[in-house]
Amino acid sequence: MDIAAMRASFAKAAATGDEAPLYFYSHLFLSHPETRAMFPVSMAHQRDRFFHALGEVVSHVDDLEGLVPILKQLGYDHRKFGTLPAHYPAVLPSLLATLEHFDDEWDEHRARTWTEAYGLVASVMIQGAEESADHPATWRAEVVAHERRSVDVAVLRVRPEVPVDYLAGQSLSLEIDRRPRLWRYYSPANAPRDDGTLDVHVKARPGGPVSTALVRSVEVGDLMRLGPPLGDLTLGEGSDRDLLLVAGGMGLAPLEALVDQVRRQGPARRVDLFVGARTEDQLYDRAALDALQQACPWLSVRYAVSDDGLSDLEQGDVGDVVLRHGPWLSREVFVAGPAPMVEQTVHGLLQHGVPRERLRSEVFAPSRPGPSAEGKVTE
Known part of the structure; x- marks a missing residue:
């Protein structure tokens, strides 16, 4: 795998800002229209997500030991979208077409390198999804308290129907019925409780459809879905230091x-x-x-x-x-x-x-x- 060549071609695509992800998703939806339903109606907040995740992979591709757990977590997390193993091959042609479009030095060598790299990424993510098959893909939860702390900050308490098994310091993605298919990540401000409730701190961001709704529109009794826990901002096993x-x-x-x-x-x-x-x-x-x-x-x-x-x-x-x-x-x-x-x-x-x-x-x-x-x- 030619890591230098991967990083060089990715840097050219990333330098175009919104153009590369726009090209990628346009190619994907034209070639595989069945995938469009997995994404929100408005792609304004979505287009950069795939390329950001891809950038993470590219930056850590020379540390496979550290990358594999991240990819497995992503594979588990992608189950909430309804992603199946059959969906992964659909992405590769669009990815290669996008990289080629923005790379004036694109050749068969770079195409083979990216094909090999994507094959590894997809296989590990599929493995992560399969290993998590005994766990829920999402949890249905109800807002049981909503407190405004300031003009743009609220603290929500939510109760999942089934308790979520997470570690203090991890984060959960959430999707509210008012903003379907727009998932955003938040860290519960509490360690797991016996009653399963989670406290979520939210700041309304300018132009942020989810955060604004969570702060200003969501009410007690509203429902949401939670995705699986991610992240390692956690106390290690056996940790006892100050x-x-x-x-x-x-x-x-x-x-x-x-x-x-x-x-x-x-x-x-x-x-x-x-x-x-x-x-x-x-x-x-x-x-x-x-x-x-x-x-x-x-x-x-x-x-x-x-x-x-x-x-x-x-x-x-x-x-x-x-x-x-x-x-x-x-x-x-x-x-x-x-x-x-x-x-x-x-x-x-x-x-x-x-x-x-x-x-x-x-x-x-x-x-x-x-x-x-x-x-x-x-x-």
Whole structure:
């Protein structure tokens, strides 16, 4: 497999922005019209998803040991769309046609390389789907509480008909009846409960059809479907180190779930949670966090604001504030939030001396396709 050639041809297609995915889906729907029903009516938020996922594969293709579990998870996740093994061959001709169209150096060698790579990806994803056949493809769930925390943030409590087996810190995709076939990923803000309920934190994004509906239109009693859990922003088996958790924006939800896991399952440990925002009024879950800190003597919660000179809270980017309160060399570290915040915080902690193997991070950003090696979508 010529990895350099793969990356070169993919880079040319990716550089065209929306043109390559538009070409791909047009080719796919013309050649296999039966696949159109698997996608939303409007493709505006969908077109970049396949190419983003493909980019993840290309960037990690030289690490098959790490890539295989991701592909198996994707295969399981794709069951929610009704994807069958017979659907995978339909994608390859459209993929090759798209790459050839945007690559002036396309030749038989690159075609063979991509055919081999796609065959591997498809076989592993099919294997993941088959291995998960005993688990549900989706879970039906009901909204049992809906609380607006601000103009654009809401916290929903949902109850699946059958409890979802997930780990604190993982994410679940959801589809609401008001927005069919538009799946978006959210991390429950709690560890699994006996009653199976999940708390979902949602921020309405400009132009975001799902997040806007979840915040402003969805009501108690509404139904949704949940997809299988994904992601590895989780406490490892046997983990007992003290924790450093750094959150920005909606990245707070999975870190709250980790706190909840420690509170209800142990083992006992020190947990320091830093929450960053531009302004104090964006700290939407502050009251709940303050109450949790009062109830848990092992938990310390600190807030940082980067653009609010009138606030009495600590000033500065949350990553810089974290370093002021170090050292953190003995901690297991989790960072979640917007890309610039995650990148700055991770870089600072590594420079600070935190071992890379004890630092996990995940980007929460609008218009991303889901949890992967790099990040997850919040709209």
